Amino acid sequence: MKKMKEKKVKVSFGEQLKRNGNLFIFYIPAVLFAILFYYTPMLGLVMAFKENPNLFGSSSALAGILEANWVGLKNFKTIFSNPQVLNALRNTLIISTMKILIVFPIPIVLAILISEMKGKIVKKSLQLTMYLPYFLSWATIGGIFIAILNKETGLVNNILEWLGHGRFNFVTSNASFRSVIVSTTAWKDIGWSTITYLAAITALDRNQIEAAKIDGASKWQQIKYITLPGIMPVVAVMFILRIGFLMDAGFEQVFVFYSPFVQETGDILGTYTYRLIRQSALIPQYALSTAVGFFNSIVALMLVVGGNFISKKFFNKGIW
Amino acid sequence: MKGKKIAKVLTMLLILATMFSMVGCSKKGEEDNTETKTETSGKTETAETSKEGEGTAKALADYEKVNTFKYFGMGSGVETDQFNNSPTAQLVKEHTGYDVYYDQAPADPIDAQTAITNIFMLKSDYQAVKVSKEQFYTLLEMDALLPITEYVNASTNLKEVITDFGWQTATKDGEIYAIPQKNARLASNTAIAFRLDWLNEYNTANPNAQIPVPSKENNYSMTLSDFKTMLTYFATKVPAGGKAMAIDVQTVYQENILPAFGIYNEWAEVDGKLEYAINQPGFEDYMKYMEDLFDNGLIQYQATANDAGAAKSLQARTVGAGRIPHWNAATIEATDTAATDDSISYIQALVPDESKGDPNAVRVFAQQGYGFYTVIPKYSTPEQAAAVIDWADKKLDKDFFLEMVLGTEGETYTVENGEYYPILPTFDEKQGLADKFMDGIREDDYATYWLCRTRKTEAQDKMFSIANYNIEKTGIQNPITVMPPNTAYDTYYTAANIEVKDTLVTTLFEKGTSLSVDDIKAVFNGLQGEEITASVNEWYQNWELKDSFNAVEPR
Numbered sequence: 098m099k100k101m102k103e104k105k106v107k108v109s110f111g112e113q114l115k116r117n118g119n120l121f122i123f124y125i126p127a128v129l130f131a132i133l134f135y136y137t138p139m140l141g142l143v144m145a146f147k148e149n150p151n152l153f154g155s156s157s158a159l160a161g162i163l164e165a166n167w168v169g170l171k172n173f174k175t176i177f178s179n180p181q182v183l184n185a186l187r188n189t190l191i192i193s194t195m196k197i198l199i200v201f202p203i204p205i206v207l208a209i210l211i212s213e214m215k216g217k218i219v220k221k222s223l224q225l226t227m228y229l230p231y232f233l234s235w236a237t238i239g240g241i242f243i244a245i246l247n248k249e250t251g252l253v254n255n256i257l258e259w260l261g262h263g264r265f266n267f268v269t270s271n272a273s274f275r276s277v278i279v280s281t282t283a284w285k286d287i288g289w290s291t292i293t294y295l296a297a298i299t300a301l302d303r304n305q306i307e308a309a310k311i312d313g314a315s316k317w318q319q320i321k322y323i324t325l326p327g328i329m330p331v332v333a334v335m336f337i338l339r340i341g342f343l344m345d346a347g348f349e350q351v352f353v354f355y356s357p358f359v360q361e362t363g364d365i366l367g368t369y370t371y372r373l374i375r376q377s378a379l380i381p382q383y384a385l386s387t388a389v390g391f392f393n394s395i396v397a398l399m400l401v402v403g404g405n406f407i408s409k410k411f412f413n414k415g416i417w
Numbered sequence: 418m419k420g421k422k423i424a425k426v427l428t429m430l431l432i433l434a435t436m437f438s439m440v441g442c443s444k445k446g447e448e449d450n451t452e453t454k455t456e457t458s459g460k461t462e463t464a465e466t467s468k469e470g471e472g473t474a475k476a477l478a479d480y481e482k483v484n485t486f487k488y489f490g491m492g493s494g495v496e497t498d499q500f501n502n503s504p505t506a507q508l509v510k511e512h513t514g515y516d517v518y519y520d521q522a523p524a525d526p527i528d529a530q531t532a533i534t535n536i537f538m539l540k541s542d543y544q545a546v547k548v549s550k551e552q553f554y555t556l557l558e559m560d561a562l563l564p565i566t567e568y569v570n571a572s573t574n575l576k577e578v579i580t581d582f583g584w585q586t587a588t589k590d591g592e593i594y595a596i597p598q599k600n601a602r603l604a605s606n607t608a609i610a611f612r613l614d615w616l617n618e619y620n621t622a623n624p625n626a627q628i629p630v631p632s633k634e635n636n637y638s639m640t641l642s643d644f645k646t647m648l649t650y651f652a653t654k655v656p657a658g659g660k661a662m663a664i665d666v667q668t669v670y671q672e673n674i675l676p677a678f679g680i681y682n683e684w685a686e687v688d689g690k691l692e693y694a695i696n697q698p699g700f701e702d703y704m705k706y707m708e709d710l711f712d713n714g715l716i717q718y719q720a721t722a723n724d725a726g727a728a729k730s731l732q733a734r735t736v737g738a739g740r741i742p743h744w745n746a747a748t749i750e751a752t753d754t755a756a757t758d759d760s761i762s763y764i765q766a767l768v769p770d771e772s773k774g775d776p777n778a779v780r781v782f783a784q785q786g787y788g789f790y791t792v793i794p795k796y797s798t799p800e801q802a803a804a805v806i807d808w809a810d811k812k813l814d815k816d817f818f819l820e821m822v823l824g825t826e827g828e829t830y831t832v833e834n835g836e837y838y839p840i841l842p843t844f845d846e847k848q849g850l851a852d853k854f855m856d857g858i859r860e861d862d863y864a865t866y867w868l869c870r871t872r873k874t875e876a877q878d879k880m881f882s883i884a885n886y887n888i889e890k891t892g893i894q895n896p897i898t899v900m901p902p903n904t905a906y907d908t909y910y911t912a913a914n915i916e917v918k919d920t921l922v923t924t925l926f927e928k929g930t931s932l933s934v935d936d937i938k939a940v941f942n943g944l945q946g947e948e949i950t951a952s953v954n955e956w957y958q959n960w961e962l963k964d965s966f967n968a969v970e971p972r
Contacts, residue, residue: 151559151560152537152538153534153537153538153556153559153560153561154559154560154561154795156796157540158538158539239721239723240723243721243723243724244723247658247724249657249658249659249660249717250657250658268720268721269720269721269927353721353723354721355721356666356720356721356922357918357919357920357922357923358720358922358923358927360919360923372915381534
């Protein structure tokens with residue numbers, strides 16, 4: 098039965114082309130964009146296996162890359178023999194995983210709560226205020242939170258002191274740095290992330306809920322048996338996509354809050370490469386950074402494929 | 418079947434579209450090429466003829482030159498259009514005859530570095546680029562620059578007003594690759610600003626434990642113990658949340674405190690050998706002193722760029738002291754260019770307790786050296802190179818150079834006893850950007866002209882005079898600032914320096930962490946520190962100016 102269905106879909110692709118051929122013209126720009134900006138630049142990955150190219154002295158950037166000597170896996174060995182890189186890798190994974198575990202579920206809950214709200218004005222204004230932080234840059238948010246969390250003059254420490262606790266340096270302490278990163282991410286992103294789930298909830302079949310109500314289902318039962326299963330496919334897709342960014346712990350954000358005091362817990366791959374590769378020399382280390390990027394992409398690809406596999410197995414839904 | 422056909426057609430379309438876009442891209446490149454060709458046509462012949470006539474001395478006037486080019490300079494703080502239309506730009510255009518389009522680096526040093534990187538990587542259309550010494554040596558190492566020896570030899574002013582020593586710093590394998598620009602004069606750029614009113618208050622309250630006020634008698638110095646006592650008193654005076662002294666992000670080497678421990682610059686001679694700061698004998702004591710100040714709650718360290726630094730905190734009067742550069746003096750003292758604030762004064766340098774009050778014992782970090790280099794990218798044509806050098810050469814004509822830098826006598830400046838004084842605020846308005854138009858300087862003359870620029874505001878004049886009081890007897894320079902390209906140093910030093918400073922920050926300005934000086938040395942050596950030191954000394958030991966470079970002896 099299943100196989101037949103798949104076959105039918107395959108046949109109808111040709112049919113669709115025949116019937117809606119001109120619609121496919123709209124597809125061309127997207128494909129072109131992907132070829133030009135995603136697939137062509139991938140050729141640059143050769144740099145990961147070459148010496149750092151001399152892009153300044155060579156006649157063109159391309160010539161610089163082609164002329165560089167092959168060095169095999171030397172760049173990867175350089176990266177993974179440095180304890181600071183390993184520390185940064187560990188932090189990247191920890192911060193990213195914390196963000197997924199703690200921040201990812203919040204918008205789902207929030208979306209359900211908002212959708213159950215009655216008052217239209219309150220609902221709309223709440224949504225709007227929640228979206229707002231998303232549009233602020235990390236530099237601005239950093240400024241706000243560093244001021245609020247300041248040990249001597251910050252609001253949070255003033256309240257702590259008033260409550261009889263000691264003052265604490267949140268941003269520059271290894272004990273609290275990751276919590277600051279995760280909670281500021283939550284503050285900035287959750288409002289915006291609810292949009293997808295709210296849309297999914299709106300698209301649910303109202304009749305089911307009405308039927309459940311008539312059958313005497315409580316609010317909690319409605320959520321548990323109708324809303325949640327209904328939006329699960331969207332949750333699965335969002336989760337897989339999010340996992341693809343596991344190696345990206347948010348450079349821009351960490352960079353704003355970073356100081357040498359929190360190197361142990363806060364130095365992620367992004368800040369490490371920025372500090373030593375970009376800030377310290379006029380010659381950007383293209384070979385090394387390409388190797389880091391290549392490694393990142395491979396891990397991300399494995400995670401997405403793995404996530405998709407698991408999702409298919411448990412929810413019967415995947416992104417392909 | 419039909420579906421397949423359509424798929425084929427689509428694929429063809431795709432390929433065609435890709436090809437078109439590629440052709441589009443490459444066509445632009447071709448156009449660019451033809452443009453440069455037309456620009457330089459006619460000059461190819463001259464280049465050949467010039468080769469035939471080699472041997473006879475040639476002047477810059479004899480070279481074929483373009484009459485317009487693009488220049489990438491330092492950030493000026495004003496819009497590019499405004500910069501291009503500034504009176505100084507017009508003046509330079511009239512005098513030299515060259516129509517130059519000026520572009521400028523972003524203010525943020527890292528963005529500026531990226532901008533310069535991009536110019537050389539993308540072979541952007543700039544024929545002259547002003548870079549820092551480090552950037553110059555990196556570009557030289559990467560073979561990205563055009564040698565300019567023949568044009569410099571054909572120049573009138575350049576050869577004469579810039580010393581051989583200066584040219585040496587821009588030379589590699591016998592070829593000159595840049596116009597070196599000397600810093601005007603031996604100077605100390607920083608001093609410790611402090612609340613003089615609070616110090617006076619302390620002295621009135623403690624008649625038996627006076628702290629001598631930094632003045633001409635003690636060459637604006639203070640002892641280590643007095644400084645700590647003063648800060649301890651300041652801590653009782655600052656508003657809630659404030660600290661006695663502010664320290665800027667990453668400034669772990671306090672130029673005005675280190676000399677009290679016998680460390681006279683980031684690199685200084687110890688027993689005939691150049692040593693990095695942490696390898697100099699007094700460093701361990703310096704670490705202890707700073708850690709002690711911090712542990713006693715006297716220091717507010719700027720952990721991230723978002724926290725307030727010394728200048729901002731002093732301006733807000735939330736701290737009692739802090740090291741600032743002289744161009745920030747006006748910020749902390751008064752918004753009015755003609756006013757100063759009597760409650761603020763400055764310490765040139767701290768001294769050990771046993772040297773209390775001895776003006777001859779004061780030492781401070783100072784610099785002169787060559788700070789900027791104007792380079793010509795390798796992809797420029799000979800006509801463009803000749804034009805850039807000719808333009809720079811003409812700017813150094815004696816009378817014109819004075820007019821470019823200081824303006825007109827009576828209108829923007831006055832002369833009293835051979836010293837130049839600005840007429841404010843006209844000087845600031847008209848000549849504010851003048852230093853951005855210099856490519857190489859008349860080294861002897863500019864030392865005097867420059868002082869006029871440090872008198873731009875009363876506060877800056879006040880601070881600069883204190884920071885540089887008797888500087889010829891107190892200032893010690895870092896020999897590295899005049900070191901020619903040095904592979905190990907140029908490759909590893911910046912990275913090692915950043916990591917060492919980061920590690921120092923954690924031990925000096927964090928409670929609970931305490932690293933020994935050996936731990937710090939281990940960080941440096943782990944990042945090729947020994948290799949850097951060896952390589953630097955290989956040059957230093959054979960340097961002919963080794964003994965005459967610093968006129969001031971260590972204490």
